[in-house]
Amino acid sequence: MYELVQVSEKCYYINSPAKIGVYAADEDHIYLVDSGNDKDAGRKVRQIMDKNGWHLTAILNTHSNADHIGGNKYLQGQTGCKVYSGGIEAAFTKYPVLEPSFLYGGYPCKDLRHKFLMAQESEVTDFSDESFPKEIEVIPLPGHFFDMVGFRMPDGAVFLADCISSRETLKKYAVSFIYDVGAYLETLDMVERIDAKVFIPAHAKVSADIKELVCYNRDKVYEVAEKILSICKKPLYFEKILQEVFKGYGLAMNFEQYVLVGSTVRSYLSWMKETGKLKAMFQDNVMLWESAVK
Secondary structure: OOEEEEOOOOEEEOOOOEEEEEEEEEEEEEEEEEEOOOOHHHHHHHHHHHHOOOOOOEEOOOOOHHHHOOOOOHHHHHHEEEEEEEEHHHEEEHHHHHHHHHHHHHOOHHHHHOOOOOOOOOOOOOOOOOOOOOOOEEEEEEEEEEOOOOEOOOHHHHEEEEEEEOOHHHHHHHOOOOOHHHHHHHHHHHHHHHHOEEEEEEEEOEEOOOOOHHHHHHHHHHHHHHHHHHOOOOOOOOOHHHHHHHHHOOOOOOHHHHHOOOOHHHHHHHHHHHHOOEEEEEEEEEEEEEEEEO
C-alpha cells in the first residue's frame, strides 16, 4: 500500500484505498489528483514527495468525498499548496460537515461525523482561477457526486475519479453510491467514448481500455433499478424498501451503510419516478412508492 506506480511519461498513482494521482509537470511543479482519506495518508504522500525531491504545487480534487480530500488539510499546512475544486464540491471541501449532513438528511449524529464521511476543512481555489495549469483538461463527470470531475493530462493519462467501480467492489457491495442516476448513466456513455493512453479510476484497475468495465457498471445500475422495481410491486414506505434492498443483496446495515445505500436508493426512486417507472403517493401521512408499470 502507498507504492508509487508510473503509468505514463509524466503521470503516476499512489496505490491507496482511493488512488492518489501524481502529475509531474516538471521538477518544480508536482500536482496531486486527490489526497487520500486522512492526515496519515497525507503524511505518507509527503514522504513520497520528499523521497523523490518533488515540490507539491497543488492538489486537484475530483470531488469532495472524505476519502478523496482527507489529506488536503495536512498537505496544505505542510507545503502551502493550493487545493483546486469547483462547484458544489468546493463548498463541501471548505465545509465538510455538509457531506454527512447531506447523506443523513439532517444534522448528523456522532456516529456519522468521522473521517470516513467528514474530512477536515481546507481552503479551495476554483478551477477557473488563472493559476490553474492550462495544460490540464477538467472533464465533468457528474452522477456519483454533485460536480465530480476527472482530469486529462498532456501525456494522455486520464484520471476518472469514482465514475466506475471494479467488478470485485460491485459484486461485494452491489449498490454503489450514486447521487444522480440519470447523470451517472450519461457520464458512463461519455466515458465509454473517451480516447486515452491510460485510464486511472480511483477504485478500479488502471487500464488502456475500460469499455468492458463501463458496460459492467451500467448493467449493475439497471440491475439495481429492476430490483427496486420488483420490491415496489405493492405500495411500500422507504424504510421497508431499504430493508428489502439490504436483504436482497445480503448487505449488513450500520450507520455508514444506512446513509450511503439509503441516499442511493432515494436517488433511484427519484430517477424512476421521473422516468415513469414508479409513482409516489401519500396515505395516512406516510409516503409510499409503487411500480407504475403493470
